[in-house]
Structures are given as C-alpha cells and as structure tokens.
Amino acid sequence: MKTWRLIIHDASSPSWNMAVDGALLRITDIPTLRLYRWSVPAITIGYFQDIEKEVNINLCNSEGVPVIRRFTGGGAVFHHHELTYSLVHPLQGPFGKCSITDSYSLIATVLIHALHTMGIDAQYRPINDIIVDGKKISGSAQTRKEGKLLQHGTILVATDTEKMFQYLTIDQKKVRQEGNPVITLKDIMPQITGEMIYQQLIQAVTDSFAKHFNISFEVLDISLQEKDVAAYLQTHYFENQQWNYRRLSP
C-alpha cells in the first residue's frame, strides 16, 4: 500500500493558500493531499478570466476582499466558509493514462463518495462540478506542469449568497442555463453546527481518497523548501496586482 502525504492547514490568508498550492505543484514529487480553509472572505478568478468582467472590483476593494488570479483555469469563486482541497500527483499510477477530463471525473468520484458517506446525494456535473439537487456544492480546477497535476477545489460548507452575487458579476446567461447556482453543507445538514461539520468532512474526504486509491496517509506539514517557494509565489504572484489584474480587456 502506498503512502500519500496529508496536509491539514488551519485557515490562512487567500494569497498564502494559493501560494502553497503553487509551491506544491512546483517542487513536490510525492502524492500530496492538502485540506485547508480561508481566514477571510476572498475571490479567486481563473487564469483565463478578465478581472473586470467577473468581479465588482470597486466593491471588493472598498470592503477589503482580496481578488486573486489562480494558476488554474475555471471560474471566479467566492471563498469563505468552505473546505478546500488540493491534490498534487505525478502523472503516473492512477493518473498515468488519465486525460484531463478523465482526471476531473476520477477526483469527482472520490469527492462524491465522501459526500455519500455523509448522507448527501451528490452527482458529477461535467466538466468540473459536483451538484446536489442541481446546485453546485463543489467546483474544481486543474493544471498540469512538469509531469504533475495540481487539482484544487472547494466543498461549500456555508456561504453568504447575497455577498457572493454582489462581489461576482454572475453571467445571467449562465444562471439561466444552470439555475440557482449553489448549495452548501449547512443547507443540507443544518443540524450539524460549528467545527463538527468540518471535522466530519475532512474525515469523509480523507477516507474516500484512501479507499479509492488504496493508499494510507502520513500527516505532515509542508517542507521548509516548499514554504520558501510559497513565500516567493505569494509575493511575486498572489499579492502582486500586476499578476492579479494581468489579463485586461482594452
């Protein structure tokens, strides 16, 4: 049985959260699952998105909500009360012959199983979403570099939908096609409160990864080298407005 590294991080700043995922992609060779949370509300946008098309920048700035461009594609996300996962894995073993869409589907299967064990009837909505009752509870984004994949994504625990709609310029065409967009664990399981819901979710997710990939986990933190790279990425990318505002329309 192979051993993967499991990193469980307390809530951290948005720029640090993205920087650690970037560092893991750049220098980690061992399969690593990281679970983390957000110390403050934040928006992340996909690599290919135009910030002014997706985000109400003035409102975010006036309310001190950071807006950060990810290394991964996909859509704009309002992060706050959620469990975020990131998986870094060499493109071998279970991901050796996996196309990009296959690997989205594979990881979604693992997360859906985790939600099923919590009594939640979740389903995969290609390309990169998991839904409950037709509403999104989890979205993911993947990049591949130097023979590795990084996939990170959210599992919504609670959200302030009103704030989300204020911060994000949700495309009405998309809303019409996909309906009321999100549902959270607290919507589904209101009886579970406080930290308990996170602990249950972390257990369900790690158990599901262990079962599906026939692995065990060793709980470790990031290395000093990974921390150094993360600090570099935090400064040069995720706290750098040139990066965050990079793809601007004329």
Next chain:
Amino acid sequence: MSIQVALKNPGEKLVHIDVDFKNDTIAYIHLSGDFFIYPEEAIAEIEQLLLGLPVERALIEQHILTLLQRKNIEMVGISVSTIAQGIMEAFAKR
C-alpha cells in the same frame, strides 16, 4: 474599439471574445472565460496566431487546429469551433 461577443455552447464554458478587424482581417483578439487550456500559456500563442488572418471560418479553424496539434495543446470547455464562431459573430456585428 473592439467588438465583444460571449458564447456558451452546450458542454462548454463561457467564452468571451474581444476582437477588432482591419481590412477584413483580425487586427486584435483577446479570449477570456472560465475554460481551460493546457498549457495555460498557450492562449497567447493562439491569440497571436490569429492576428492578420482573413475572417474566413474554415481558415481560422484550420490555423488553430494545426497549432494545437503541433504544440500538443489541449482545450477543455472551449473549442476551435466556438472561437471561430465568436469571431464570425463579431465580424457580422461591425
């Protein structure tokens, strides 16, 4: 001033195309949206490739396809057909 088109074709992501034309050729193009391109940096090559190209759908599609194959670029949630469709729609709106 560029012309903006947004497309959401079935099975794909939302694709914004900002494009400008000069003498029936593409003078400027900028693609954005919640799609995926691997490697991500290839989007600049796709945009660059289209500059100066006559606005003919088959020609646009062929040029992008050739680049994707030559550079082993993969697109998810966006297609060659959607990019060409967006350019043609923008051209019709001039």
